[in-house]
Amino acid sequence: MSSSISSSEAIASRVSPWRVAVCSAAAALAVAGALEGLTRWHEARTADAMPHSVAEMYAEFPRARIFGREIGTQTIAHNVALFSGAQGAASVTSGYVGTSRSKVIRPEHFGIAHAANGSGNSYSEISFGLLLQAEALRHAFPNVKRVYIESSLLLRKPGRLFAEPDHRKYLPLLKQVMPLHEGLPADESMRQTLAAIETPKSGKFDWHPHLLKYRSDLRVSNYVAPTEATQGIDINADPLLKALTPTGERRELSRSLTPKGDQLPEIKADNIKVQRLRETEASAPWDGLYDMVARWGEAHDIEVVFYQPPVRSDLYAFQQRNGLALHVADMQRVAKQYGTPFIDMNRPDLHFQDDWALFSDEDHLETCTGSGLLTLALEDGYRQFKDRGELLPVVDAQKLLAGRQDALKICRG
Template identity: 45%
Template sequence: MTSYTFNSNSLRLTRSRLLKLYVLTAVLVVFGFVCLEVTVRYRESLKQPDVMQSASDLMAALPNMSISGRELGNQMLIQNVALFSQYPDPAEITSAYVGTSRSKILHPSQFGIPHAVVGAGNTYNEITYGLLLQAEIQRLKFPNLKRVYVESSFLLRRPGRLMVETDHLKYLPLLKTLTPLCSKASDVPGCQDVFVQAGSMTNSSTTGWKPEMRRHRSEFRFSSLLPGAQNSIPVKSDPLLGQLEANGETKGQFRALTEKAEMRPEISNDNIKAQRLRDITSDAPWDGLFDMFALWGREHGIQVVLFQPPVRSDLYAYQVKYGLKQHVDDLLRVSDKYQIPFVDLNRPELGYMSDWSLFSDEDHMATCVGSGLLLLALEAGVNRFEQKHDLTPVIERSPLEGDSMLRLSSCKK
C-alpha cells in the first residue's frame, strides 16, 4: 500500500513537472516570437521610407539609391534604371526586350538589329507584374519606343494577388500607375485583387496584425550573418553594371555552341527547375499579366510581341506534364483577342529544343548560335505578322538558319 502511494504520488509529481515544462516552453516560444516581431517592427519604423510618393520621384531617385542583400549582382529594376540613365541617345531607341534571364542573353546589336535595348532581369518573381514594370521603365526612359518583345514563358505565371518582396516595396508607386489598365478591362483575371492590395500597402506597414517577420525571413538566414552580407553600396557601384552595355546587352560574346562533354545531364523530377512548374496550373487563371501587356501597348501606341523561347527537350517534357497546354491556350486567346503576334518557339517540331548544343543549361540559350537563332526567329515572326497578319507565325529552325547564315557567321566556332 505504501509502495502504491509512493508510486502514485511520484507519477502525479512527474506529470505536474512535465506540464509545467510544456507551459514554460510555450511561454518562452511565444515570448521569443513577440520579442523578434517587436524588434523587426521597431527597426523598420526607424528606416527612412523607401517608397516615393510618385513614380516620377521614384524614377529620379533610383539611380542614386543604395542596394544590399539579394539586389547585389542581380539585374533588378533599380539596375535597369541606373543602366538606361547612362544611355547616350535615348531618343534613338525604338525596340526593347523584356523577360527573365532567358531573355538577358539576347544581343541585338551583334546580329544587325539597331536601336534596341534589353531590359530583362530577375524582377519577375519579386513583385507582381514585374515584367510589365520592366517595360514601363523602358517606355519612360526611351520616348520613341515603338515595339516591345515580351517573354511569355510558362514560368512567368503567377497567382491573381499581390506578391512583393520587401526590397521591392519601393516600386509600388510605379506599379500603381498601371491601375487604370485594370479598371478599363475588368475581365482581366486577377488584376483587381492585385491593385486593391497594392493600394493598401505602404513600405513601413508595421501596424497591421500580420507578422512582419514573414516578410523579412530572408534576413534571418545564416548567410545573412556572414561578413559582408549586410553591406550596402550605391547601385551605380554594383559590379554587375560593368558587365553590361548601356543598352542592357551582356558584354563580350558567348561560345558558339556547347560541346557534348559540357552539357548538363538530363534532369529528373526532383530537379529544382521541374519543381518550380508543379503548382503553376493550380494558380490559374493567374494574374492576367499578358492581358495587361496588351492593354499597356494599346494605351501607349507600342506594338507588343509575345514570344515563348524554347527550352531543352528534357525540361519541355516536364512543362507538358505540369500544364504547358493551358498556358499556351491562354496566350493564343490573348493573341486573338488583342490581335498581337505570339511567336511560340517552344515546340518540338520546330527543331530547337532537340539540339542541346544550343543551350547552356536546361532552359537558357546562352550560346552565340542559340541566342542568335532566338533573336532572328523573333524578327522573322514580326515580319510574317506585318506581311501576312499571321498572329502565330511558325518559325522553323532549318529555313531560318539558311536565311540567316551570314548573320550567324559572327559566332566564332
C-alpha cells in the same frame, strides 16, 4: 556544507517541471514578441524611406543602395540605373523585355540597330514584374515604338499579389499600371491586396507574422561577421553592370555551341526548374498579366510582340504536364483579341528543343548561335506579321540557320 546542499535540493524539489516549462515558454514568447515588434518597426521605417511616387523612384534608383539577393541579380532598379547612363536614348525605337532567358538577346551583335534590352530577374518575385520592366524601358527610351515581350509558361502566376520586402520600392510603379487590370479576373481582390500593402497603418491589425519575411536577415552571422550583402553596395558598383552596355546588351559573346561533354544531363522531377511549374495549371486563369501588357501597348501606342523562347526537350516534357497547352491557348486568345503577334518557339517541330548544343542549360540559349537564333527569330516572326498579317508566325530554327549565315558568322570560331 551538507545542510547547504540539502536546502538546495529542497528548493529544487518544490519547483515543479510544469512551472519550468511555463516560464520557458513565456520567455520564448516574450523574445519572439520583441523581435516581431522590432521587425514591424523596421518595416514601417523602411517603408517611409522608400519612394512614394514613380518620379521619386526613377530619381532614386541610379544612386540606390542594394542588399542581399539584389546584388548580382539584374532587377528593375539595375535597369533604371543602367539606362540612365545611355547616350542617344532618343534614337532607341525597339526593346526587349523578359526573364533571364531574354537577357541573352543581343540585337547590336546581330545587326539590329536602335534597340535596348530591358530584361532581368525580378519577374519571378513581384506580380506584373514583366510589365514593370516594360514601363521602365519606356521611361528610359521615350521613342520606343515596338517591344518584344517574353511570354513563357514560367511567368504565369495566381491572381494575388507577390511582393517581397526588397520589392516594396516598386509599389508606386505597380500602382501606376494597375488601372490596366480593370475588368480582368481577380481585379477587385488584387486592388484590395494592393491597397492593404500600400497603407499598412490605415486598417485593422495584421496578425500574419512579419518576422518570417526577414528570417534571412536576422542570422547572428550577419552581425558577427557582416558581409557586402548585409551592409549593401552602391548599385553602380554591382559587377554585373560592367558586363552590360548602357542599352542592356551583354558585351561579350559566349562560345558558339555547347560541346556534348559539357551539356547538362537530362533533368528529373526534383530539378528546381520543374518544381517552379507546380500548381501552374491549377491556378489558371492566372493574374491577367498578358492582357495587361497588350492594354499597355495600346495605351502608349507601342507595338507589342509576344514570344515564348524554347526550352530543352527534357524540360519541355515537364511543361506539357504542368499547363503548357492551356498557356499557349490563352496566348493565342490574347493575340487574336488584341491583334498582337505571338511567336511560339517552344515547339518540337521547330527544331530548337532537340539541339541541346544551342543551350547553356535546360532553358537558356546562352551560346552565341543560340542567342543569334533567338534574336533573329524575333525579327523574322515580326516580319511575317507585318508582311502577311500572321498573328501566330512560325519560325523554324533549321531554315533560319541556313538563311541567316551572314548574321551568324560572328559565332564562327
